[in-house]
Amino acid sequence: MQIVRYPHPTLRHVSKPLVRVDAEVHRIVRQMFELMYAERGIGLAANQVDLPYRLFVLNLESDPAARAEELVFINPVLSGRKGTVEAEEGCLSLPSLFGPVKRSERVHVEAYNLRGEEVQLDLEGLMARAVQHEHDHLDGILFIDRLSPTHALEIGDRLKSFARDLERQQASGEVPDDAAIAARLIELERLRT
Ligand code: CO
Numbered sequence: 001m002q003i004v005r006y007p008h009p010t011l012r013h014v015s016k017p018l019v020r021v022d023a024e025v026h027r028i029v030r031q032m033f034e035l036m037y038a039e040r041g042i043g044l045a046a047n048q049v050d051l052p053y054r055l056f057v058l059n060l061e062s063d064p065a066a067r068a069e070e071l072v073f074i075n076p077v078l079s080g081r082k083g084t085v086e087a088e089e090g091c092l093s094l095p096s097l098f099g100p101v102k103r104s105e106r107v108h109v110e111a112y113n114l115r116g117e118e119v120q121l122d123l124e125g126l127m128a129r130a131v132q133h134e135h136d137h138l139d140g141i142l143f144i145d146r147l148s149p150t151h152a153l154e155i156g157d158r159l160k161s162f163a164r165d166l167e168r169q170q171a172s173g174e175v176p177d178d179a180a181i182a183a184r185l186i187e188l189e190r191l192r193t
Pocket of ligand 1: 090091092093133134137
């Protein structure tokens with residue numbers, strides 16, 4: 001498992017709900033936390049590790065010692081959005097790129113946890129922002145899609161450079177071609193969604 005970078009096609013995939021929370025899902029979640037900590041992130045969505053599942057993990061402390069802060073959201077549904085607040089965001093799939101994004105100030109989330117229990121949370125602050133950012137990933141949406149036209153223009157060259165990197169990696173075989181990536185996602189969905 002590794003974190004894929006923009007414009008890897010899986011980042012644009014609309015993910016499907018998991019049908020069960022089993023040992024394999026536990027294994028995936030553990031690996032996602034390890035990768036997230038290694039890159040000093042506070043959240044990571046399944047799309048970012050090339051998996052087509054509606055699942056993301058968060059630890060706002062970004063600290064493996066702060067296990068109590070670990071949150072897992074399986075098949076999350078957001079509702080009750082209230083207010084708007086703008087703040088800087090980044091993403092492990094777009095390293096060292098940042099920009100201001102408007103998000104709902106408060107949001108309600110329903111999801112399953114790793115024990116397969118339904119969890120309901122009313123969120124605000126950084127937690128609300130992080131959940132909206134990660135939930136976007138499950139629909140193939142990136143924070144750069146939500147930048148103002150001016151900020152989008154400013155990062156245009158950086159995005160082109162990311163695209164050239166991926167082209168090179170696909171040409172060298174380091175990253176599979178688009179057809180192979182799509183075929184793998186279909187197979188993974190057949191198994192677990
Ligand atoms: Co992200």
